[in-house]
Amino acid sequence: MPDHPLAPDWLDRSRARLAATALAPEAEAVGRVVRVADGIARVTGLPDVALGALLRFEGGQHGFAQALDRDAFDVVLLDDANAVVAGDRLSDTGAVLRVPVGEALLGRVVDPLGRPLDGGPAIDSAETRPVERPAPSIIERDLVSAPVETGVLVIDSLFAVGRGQRELLVGDRATGKTALAVDTIINQKNSDIISVYVAIGQRATAVERVIAAVREHGDPGRCIVVVGSAADAPGLQWIAPFAGMTMAEYFRDRGGHALIVLDDLSKHAATHRELALLTREPPGREAYPGDIFYLHARLLERAAKLSSECGGGSLTALPIAETDAGNLSAYIPTNLISITDGQIVFDTHLFAAGQRPAVNVGLSVSRVGGKAQAQAMQAVSGRVRLDYAQFLELEMFTRFGGISNARVSAQIVRGERVRALLNQPRYCGLRLVDQVALLAALAEGALDAEIPGRLPALRTRLATWLDAHAPDAVAEVQADGMLRDEARVALVSAVAALVADGGMS
Ligand SMILES: Nc1ncnc2c1ncn2[C@@H]1O[C@H](COP(=O)(O)OP(=O)(O)OP(=O)(O)O)[C@@H](O)[C@H]1O
Ligand SMILES: [Mg+2]
Structure with a gap:
């Protein structure tokens, strides 16, 4: 027993150890958790903390600062909430939330902090970037001029999506919104576009199906999947679309082309509402806080076509929103419709009638993509579109008794073929x-x-x-x-x- 107090030189060694220990006072700002509930920790101390600052708990968990009051503030937890208890200490990392970016992410499934979920090694990337970044300014942008080919006839011909455009996919539950977005990602195996799929608040099985489809039919080596699933902490789901944007922007800023699918922003809005209510922000319409429009506008503004001076890259966004009983004028769908450059509307009745994709041609619009279509397609x-719209109207009429006229029947013959195609x-x-x-x-x-x-x-x-x-x-x-x-x-x-x-x- 070398360190026994009865050892002959014990006293000398102890004195030496004591002399080597720095006893000078050392300042470290620490906060203390007062209470934890619903993925939010109430914290006192750390008077200089900034909004959105990244904080580290003594157990290694992370969170970011919200709702700063005079002598306390809330921390939105990014890890398992059960691991943090009242009395825990935490410190300010002096940084904002960042995620790894770069080629190392291609082919990987990661959580919104860039930690692998696919059982592979940690992401080996030299660079990290903040999840919240400013959108390109007007001067840095260019007009949308080239199409994103989805391979889906109804989209490419009638509602073309341009590189750098934001097109909303909106419709009721189970009408094929995710299916269209995934088909678009799969079709990029023939293009130079990098795809990022962000799952927000989805069930794990739904995410698994998307990953399996991309692995089987697409080029998984040119896709990144970011998952903030329904089982994750609300804070993690909340940052998922921002983290995905940062990962996609990396390719845009290098002059490349990227596509991001945000599946879906209705769930993101619900998470935002949940966090806002828990941090006592005043609720507004449908109990969403007043900044919900700004939240999604600043997110989607990051999708852009950059000017040639800025490298000419593009980032196209396909946000998805869910409606209730086809109600497009609910709060979140109208917000998103006014932020984006058009919407593809999915219809339950068409879906029930067997139309796939169940796109409502009358309500859908693409405000910039038409100009980006290839001349051959134009x-x-x-x-x-006109022929088809006329046919749909005629079909309604003729259902109640035949109008036998050569022109009408020719239009119907044509319309039926358009529908089949x-x-x-x-x-x-x-x-x-x-x-x-x-x-x-x-x-x-x-x-x-x-x-x-x-x-x-x-x-x-x-x-x-x-x-x-x-x-x-x-x-x-x-x-x-x-x-x-x-x-x-x-x-x-x-x-x-x-x-x-x-x-x-
Ligand atoms: N073009 C298509 N051809 C055949 N089946 C399709 C097509 N599009 C969608 N489906 C089927 O419709 C079902 C619903 O699709 P999907 O899950 O994409 O809908 P969703 O609108 O994303 O639903 P949720 O609201 O649950 O997210 C799936 O079983 C899918 O396979
Ligand atoms: Mg879906």
């Missing part, structure tokens, strides 16, 4: 040239003879058929997105030949 999609299963993304060929053939009546029920089979064979029968036209459209007359003729006759071939087999 050339063929112009009349589709717009009905697209999941994971069946179409290339630009496939979509252009279909719409050109439709406009010239090449599909009128085909029964609508057979169009899905035809669409499945389309890509390989066009590559084999109109290779020059395909190459031309793919090269510069332009549709010239010869290419148009070649594509239409290839589709007509496919119709004939399908009829024989």
